[in-house]
Amino acid sequence: MTQLSQESAVDPTASSQAADAVDERLIQNVTLADALRSFVNRVRGGELGMLPVVVGLIVIAIVFQTLQPTFLSSRNLVSITQFAAPVGVISLGIVLVLLLGEIDLSVGSVSGFAAASMAVLIVDKGVSPWLALIVGILVGSVIGLVYAMLFTRVGVPSFVFSLAGLLAFQGALLYVLGTQGTIVLPQDSGLRAFAREKFLTDTQAYVLVALVVVLFVGSQLLTARRRKAAGLTPGSGVLLGIKAVALAIGLGYLTYYMGIARGWSYLPVLFALLVVVMDILLRRTTWGRHVFAVGGNVEAARRAGIRVQGIYVSVFVLCSSFAALGGILLAGQLTSVSQASGTTDTNLTAIAAAVIGGTSLFGGRGSAYSAMLGIVVLQSIQSGLNLMNVDSSIRFIVTGAVLLLAVTIDSVSRKARSSSGRG
Amino acid sequence: MTQLSQESAVDPTASSQAADAVDERLIQNVTLADALRSFVNRVRGGELGMLPVVVGLIVIAIVFQTLQPTFLSSRNLVSITQFAAPVGVISLGIVLVLLLGEIDLSVGSVSGFAAASMAVLIVDKGVSPWLALIVGILVGSVIGLVYAMLFTRVGVPSFVFSLAGLLAFQGALLYVLGTQGTIVLPQDSGLRAFAREKFLTDTQAYVLVALVVVLFVGSQLLTARRRKAAGLTPGSGVLLGIKAVALAIGLGYLTYYMGIARGWSYLPVLFALLVVVMDILLRRTTWGRHVFAVGGNVEAARRAGIRVQGIYVSVFVLCSSFAALGGILLAGQLTSVSQASGTTDTNLTAIAAAVIGGTSLFGGRGSAYSAMLGIVVLQSIQSGLNLMNVDSSIRFIVTGAVLLLAVTIDSVSRKARSSSGRG
Amino acid sequence: MTQLTKRPVGEGSVLSLTGIHKRFGAVQALTDVSMDVGAGEVVALVGDNGAGKSTLVKIISGVYAHDAGEIRFDGAPVTASGPSARQDLGIATVFQDLALCDNLDVVANLFLGQERSRGALLDEIEMEKESWRLLRTLSAKIPSVRIPIAGLSGGQRQTVAIARSLVGSPKVVMLDEPTAALGVAQTAEVLNLVERLRETGLGVILISHNMADVQAVADRIVVLRLGRNAAEFRTAETSTEQLVAAITGASDNVVTARAQRTAGGLS
Amino acid sequence: MTQLTKRPVGEGSVLSLTGIHKRFGAVQALTDVSMDVGAGEVVALVGDNGAGKSTLVKIISGVYAHDAGEIRFDGAPVTASGPSARQDLGIATVFQDLALCDNLDVVANLFLGQERSRGALLDEIEMEKESWRLLRTLSAKIPSVRIPIAGLSGGQRQTVAIARSLVGSPKVVMLDEPTAALGVAQTAEVLNLVERLRETGLGVILISHNMADVQAVADRIVVLRLGRNAAEFRTAETSTEQLVAAITGASDNVVTARAQRTAGGLS
Amino acid sequence: ANEAADNSGSDSTSSGDSASGGTIALLLPESKTTRYEAFDKPLFEDAVSKACSDCTVDYYNADQDESKQAQQLTTALNAGADVVVLDPVNGEGATGMVQEAQGQDVPVIAYDRFIQGADYYMSFDNETVGKMQAEALVKAMGDQGSILMLNGAPSDPNAAQFKAGAHSVLDDSGVKILEEYDNPDWSPENAQQWTSDQLSKYQPADIQGVYAANDGQAGGVVAALTGAGVKSDALPPITGQDAEIAAIQRILTGEQAMTIYKPIPIEADTAAEVAVDLAQGNDVPTTSDTGIDQSTYQDVKSFIFTPIVVTKDNVADTVIKDGFYSASDICTGDYADACQAAGIS
Numbered sequence A, B: 001m002t003q004l005s006q007e008s009a010v011d012p013t014a015s016s017q018a019a020d021a022v023d024e025r026l027i028q029n030v031t032l033a034d035a036l037r038s039f040v041n042r043v044r045g046g047e048l049g050m051l052p053v054v055v056g057l058i059v060i061a062i063v064f065q066t067l068q069p070t071f072l073s074s075r076n077l078v079s080i081t082q083f084a085a086p087v088g089v090i091s092l093g094i095v096l097v098l099l100l101g102e103i104d105l106s107v108g109s110v111s112g113f114a115a116a117s118m119a120v121l122i123v124d125k126g127v128s129p130w131l132a133l134i135v136g137i138l139v140g141s142v143i144g145l146v147y148a149m150l151f152t153r154v155g156v157p158s159f160v161f162s163l164a165g166l167l168a169f170q171g172a173l174l175y176v177l178g179t180q181g182t183i184v185l186p187q188d189s190g191l192r193a194f195a196r197e198k199f200l201t202d203t204q205a206y207v208l209v210a211l212v213v214v215l216f217v218g219s220q221l222l223t224a225r226r227r228k229a230a231g232l233t234p235g236s237g238v239l240l241g242i243k244a245v246a247l248a249i250g251l252g253y254l255t256y257y258m259g260i261a262r263g264w265s266y267l268p269v270l271f272a273l274l275v276v277v278m279d280i281l282l283r284r285t286t287w288g289r290h291v292f293a294v295g296g297n298v299e300a301a302r303r304a305g306i307r308v309q310g311i312y313v314s315v316f317v318l319c320s321s322f323a324a325l326g327g328i329l330l331a332g333q334l335t336s337v338s339q340a341s342g343t344t345d346t347n348l349t350a351i352a353a354a355v356i357g358g359t360s361l362f363g364g365r366g367s368a369y370s371a372m373l374g375i376v377v378l379q380s381i382q383s384g385l386n387l388m389n390v391d392s393s394i395r396f397i398v399t400g401a402v403l404l405l406a407v408t409i410d411s412v413s414r415k416a417r418s419s420s421g422r423g
Numbered sequence C, D: 001m002t003q004l005t006k007r008p009v010g011e012g013s014v015l016s017l018t019g020i021h022k023r024f025g026a027v028q029a030l031t032d033v034s035m036d037v038g039a040g041e042v043v044a045l046v047g048d049n050g051a052g053k054s055t056l057v058k059i060i061s062g063v064y065a066h067d068a069g070e071i072r073f074d075g076a077p078v079t080a081s082g083p084s085a086r087q088d089l090g091i092a093t094v095f096q097d098l099a100l101c102d103n104l105d106v107v108a109n110l111f112l113g114q115e116r117s118r119g120a121l122l123d124e125i126e127m128e129k130e131s132w133r134l135l136r137t138l139s140a141k142i143p144s145v146r147i148p149i150a151g152l153s154g155g156q157r158q159t160v161a162i163a164r165s166l167v168g169s170p171k172v173v174m175l176d177e178p179t180a181a182l183g184v185a186q187t188a189e190v191l192n193l194v195e196r197l198r199e200t201g202l203g204v205i206l207i208s209h210n211m212a213d214v215q216a217v218a219d220r221i222v223v224l225r226l227g228r229n230a231a232e233f234r235t236a237e238t239s240t241e242q243l244v245a246a247i248t249g250a251s252d253n254v255v256t257a258r259a260q261r262t263a264g265g266l267s
Numbered sequence E: 001a002n003e004a005a006d007n008s009g010s011d012s013t014s015s016g017d018s019a020s021g022g023t024i025a026l027l028l029p030e031s032k033t034t035r036y037e038a039f040d041k042p043l044f045e046d047a048v049s050k051a052c053s054d055c056t057v058d059y060y061n062a063d064q065d066e067s068k069q070a071q072q073l074t075t076a077l078n079a080g081a082d083v084v085v086l087d088p089v090n091g092e093g094a095t096g097m098v099q100e101a102q103g104q105d106v107p108v109i110a111y112d113r114f115i116q117g118a119d120y121y122m123s124f125d126n127e128t129v130g131k132m133q134a135e136a137l138v139k140a141m142g143d144q145g146s147i148l149m150l151n152g153a154p155s156d157p158n159a160a161q162f163k164a165g166a167h168s169v170l171d172d173s174g175v176k177i178l179e180e181y182d183n184p185d186w187s188p189e190n191a192q193q194w195t196s197d198q199l200s201k202y203q204p205a206d207i208q209g210v211y212a213a214n215d216g217q218a219g220g221v222v223a224a225l226t227g228a229g230v231k232s233d234a235l236p237p238i239t240g241q242d243a244e245i246a247a248i249q250r251i252l253t254g255e256q257a258m259t260i261y262k263p264i265p266i267e268a269d270t271a272a273e274v275a276v277d278l279a280q281g282n283d284v285p286t287t288s289d290t291g292i293d294q295s296t297y298q299d300v301k302s303f304i305f306t307p308i309v310v311t312k313d314n315v316a317d318t319v320i321k322d323g324f325y326s327a328s329d330i331c332t333g334d335y336a337d338a339c340q341a342a343g344i345s
């Protein structure tokens, strides 16, 4: 670092003003006041990122809490996070596919088929659980590879091959289960324990929170230093402080509150970890950059020399593998696999979560966090309605209405953005 | 017409060469030989329009006929056409929405809800069948209007509001049916008769075929004359003759063959009529032009002064109305409405039919005929598998495989096109 | 900064803008911009890249809403927003980013929003005939008007976009860098066209980076710099050097440097 | 049709094309086209709209496959197809239709396909710093490199696309109408840039409709008309009138007519 | 169209008038429950081939889709079926299908679910099933305490019949229904999540029993309760239906109180017998070979079978004795001890 900053001292591009703050039309964003002003401007202009979905979530929480005081109980929050995780993992794969502007309708069937393959291996064939788990996930990877070949070599649209997959792997699920129907995972299965009974201890949880905060602050400070050394604006230090404190308090309090009940289950922690890793892969690596490029404009990506086919292969393989993993976690959570596994509305839920979280169906826009936010929104709605116990006709109607409400906030803000001339 | 051709005689733009055949790089397309050559070129270049899907259909027919000789029996063809029609009508609405680059996931629920509303009005409230039918369709139209408002005023993405609709109208269906569950339409209901028992007589059928051929030839001749008068190339007369004869023989033979069994049911005739009307509306009217423009590039359409909002409203209303009509026809065909109406894979089938028929999910590309071809492909696969008596697991797998096969032919040809630098 | 030759007031203008402001997120694209155009007048709008020319055009044509300021058309303030309202007023625009529908063919794009009909159906033959006529007046080199716009070359698209503005009967025509992609012959035709439009009494706003073209056809030249009015000239009284200096904000710039360095500079 | 001044054989060229054919559906876009470029040579490719210039560039850069003909690079026939293979050879291209990713910001677009990394992660700071440097050499007027390309003006995008070709170390640079949307200062910078590229021994193919620019920087000028080689000139021995005549196919054309009619024509 | 050709079935390969042989169409409703393809179909086919060696069975499965089933019926009739054995997706809505078949002089046997106007009907009655589940639950709870109630899919008409049967018992008993849920798709996942959510509201101790309409949901309920920390030997009584292997295993370990076992062999054999008789134009006997008396249910000649409640005590005497499952199917790994305790080997 010091070396770099010395370099910049003799760098001819380093002027008295930072390179990215020269243009006089630019509304500055250095001090805290600047940052606040620019935030207000952004809100007015409708560029809110994830804020609207978060607001939607808060609205949902308030409404259900008013109607049913156990909604925000720590027990219920624990249960929401736990049930959100497996489908969330599937949704994470969907986010990738959507980023490319493609779709995968078969994640439900694939999840069911992979889980059934694993269960059959463990229960009927006596294969070791770890091996069976790996095989289950590999089943997903291979399916993704086949999809990728169909897409890149033959040129079949993703809608079509994944529709074919939706049917075919539903058949394969029935075939693998054969006449026995439901397969129950062994009582002592590690997967069962992992998905159902393992919770972080308080110490573990707080250490984790501290780690997250330290990593966040550390990486931000490092970036600021390097930016300054490179002759660029470093960003407001006060703002960073505020963000760090907010993060620490937010996560800390949530951990404390959930700890009143059983705390963080391993399942949501794994999911959050996957989300963070995918977010870093997407935003901070060459591969992720290329995924966004292909999703934004395949032709431009191709002309830029990106090996577009490789990107498609990696994404389809990842998506199906996440589907398989999600299905396996679902099986662990339910303790069994049946003919109905993955065939119900897993597809729609996974896709809807990604879209509600703000990932575009048309490619190039979205984030790994959208899977997390979207699935939490959907699970909260379902949990709230479960607590209210209304007639199923009303339940369907209300689910639809709440869903609409949660997304409308985002839509209205996006509307503001487009009328002020920003796509 | 004569007046026009006189006009062109003094038109300064009319030169010895037709205006659209001046450029020396243009590969001519006037004589039959030209037309043939250009067809071969098109096939090589991969621009085949509907040809690949038709080839896919032929492959399906050959495969199933080999395995099960009753597949191409006239009785089975009659049954395929009859069962294809109602979902085909729903798919027609989907084509419109897809042309705009939007989606409607709720057509299934809307179809069920509209049919249930109609059935309740007839059976429980004693409303006259015609009135109930109209109310049923209006239910669809109103839903479409609400969707359009959400889309144009609030800016909710179509994926989200139609997902909300999918849930809400399933609830509404349950609500309308109340505790009684299934409602059976009265024995003497005209709808039942229309959807199940009415068939064209031989005379009617042949008159209809003759009418179609005459209209086709007439309009083509008229166009050729006007083009010539306007100083443009009129197109090959021989080719027109060949097309007309092919049309007459094709339709005539089909009619004869289906006549061996019960002939053309009213249902597919109504569907075909709707397809033809929508095709004319889409290709030959200002409204249709604007639908394609909005689907191709909303911003360009808006800047061209098109009232984009109006286009969205009309399309969403039409789509939901078609869904309602399709649901009502389905109810007539089944003779009843139940809690399950429209909740199974009606959505997916309707969307898949449009896509398989060649309508793009991304807007601006497609045709009304794709609904027809797509649904016939899907129904043929289903009917063929029904005849084969296999276990469900195998049936699912084979359905997926055949679907893939049917579309792969199209994909391969499209692949050829893009590698030669088109599309 | 440089001399401002104000247009004499009272010489009633078709279109006039005062105090237009426009912000995009963190960028203040336009600050207090004013300009006006009379009937039968060609006003050139010039400025450096990103000066805000296209933004101004989009505000006039109703594509963007402005944050502050007033637009008057034929003396009355314009209240209706949106492109179709502005087109109804009589403002035709050729956008820099063309705004054509790639999936539609040349004929469909030319007549988009102003289709010709015979009864309920589109009159394709009439439109095709008229297309050929329009394209020929612009010396367009388009092999077929029945291929989708996606298959046209850059210049061919540009020609189609320009031809669009001749369909209908506007009072003001705005051309945003219309000759950027055009061949020498087509450029000459467009300049001829601009002169014909002036002769028929239309107001024309022409944006171009080609000073020779601007000086050849414009009556007045409005210069924007970094989103503000920088200068205004009568063409007859202005030299290329003055213009370039106003655009770049310095009389000592890369253009003059290059001109001094090479033999055959900007002429 | 017009005189063909062939390039002396044996003066080993970096890139040479012979007998290139290309058909799009019903349109024969290129017929038997040949051309070659030496190291340290600037070859201008000119022609009317739709003459096939961009198609030729796309064939060289691997975007389109040609129907017939041969491409040789550094003396050896080129077999690998696809843009990434051609880039690996050392061919950098600025496309007429720019080909930028609208959803990515300026930095991401500049380094697309050639990202700088620190360990496993992208080195955003290094790339941002380098971006500012590149853009400054082109006198770009871009307020922020962290806004998506969608929010840039036409000229700003063009500048980004040109800056892209300076990332990496190509042997041949093809510029398809690079100055079409540029301001006067930026145009001058690009012409300077082309001269710098020649000095460092690169082969440059420059497409432009601006005869003044072409004559200012090109060593040789290749003219295409309706998809065929129409003429080839050494710049030093050629007049603008000769060029225009070769492009339009007639010495009696709208350009000369306009030049005669007006006082300040094409100079 | 050509009405003359219509009835002759000119392009169908077989026709109904041959004395022996014949085509029997078997239409089953769905594939997500094991019973249809694992038991009904093979048992029925075996029985038919025993009774009539040159009869053929054409099999169709509607995947829970009414209109698909309507199309399959048409296909079956086109393929020359002489008799149709129809297990309708929706019994109430299937009258149109019956009329279509009868319009072509093909008799219809309503299999497992009642259809108005069918020629014959054979089934375990759905309402009875619901009643038996509820009665077993009430009995296990000693006619007191509170329960959660999980019904089948609101879009499945049969679920409404189970629900009605169960309510007819529960509403008049001392048992209190805390909360009731119509589970979309009957899915175990939904059952698990719903139950877990109820446990945010109630303590596990508040729940003295659970009515689950089928075994799949029962599995979800068990997963939810054990997931909330209830020991598997402290679970409240939970009902079920279908006699899935997993349910039998849970019953043996005491995690589930009961399931409903429908002795499918009797039903399939009776249906095959009647179908063959009808196909060959013979009279249908008033008492079947399986020993069931013909009765009349809503004007349809019927054979009604009694479902059996399976508890820990009678596993050996029911599913195993009937050969529905073998002891080795059930007594895998975790369950070997429980089997031994229940005297199964």
Ligand SMILES: Nc1ncnc2c1ncn2[C@@H]1O[C@H](COP(=O)(O)OP(=O)(O)OP(=O)(O)O)[C@@H](O)[C@H]1O
Residues within 6 Å of the ligand: B421, B422, B423, C142, C143, C150, C151, C152, C153, C154, C155, C156, C181, C183, D024, D025, D027, D029, D047, D048, D049, D050, D051, D052, D053, D054, D055, D056, D096
């Ligand atoms: N993808 C395509 N599909 C069909 N036709 C095409 C396609 N690309 C180019 N063409 C046709 O090929 C011809 C040459 O186009 P090209 O883009 O090479 O012209 P150009 O010389 O670059 O013209 P300009 O100066 O206008 O950019 C044109 O007539 C065009 O219509």
Ligand SMILES: Nc1ncnc2c1ncn2[C@@H]1O[C@H](COP(=O)(O)OP(=O)(O)OP(=O)(O)O)[C@@H](O)[C@H]1O
Residues within 6 Å of the ligand: A421, A422, A423, C024, C025, C027, C029, C047, C048, C049, C050, C051, C052, C053, C054, C055, C056, C096, D142, D143, D150, D151, D152, D153, D154, D155, D156, D181, D183
């Ligand atoms: N939609 C948008 N979102 C964000 N910023 C924008 C948008 N449109 C324009 N800008 C910004 O506004 C400024 C002015 O852009 P404009 O397109 O008006 O420039 P211009 O004068 O037309 O330039 P050019 O000569 O390059 O076409 C630029 O800095 C650009 O970055």
Ligand SMILES: [Mg+2]
Residues within 6 Å of the ligand: C053, C054, C055, C096, C176, D153, D154, D155
């Ligand atoms: Mg501009």
Ligand SMILES: [Mg+2]
Residues within 6 Å of the ligand: C153, C154, C155, D053, D054, D055, D096, D176
């Ligand atoms: Mg070009």
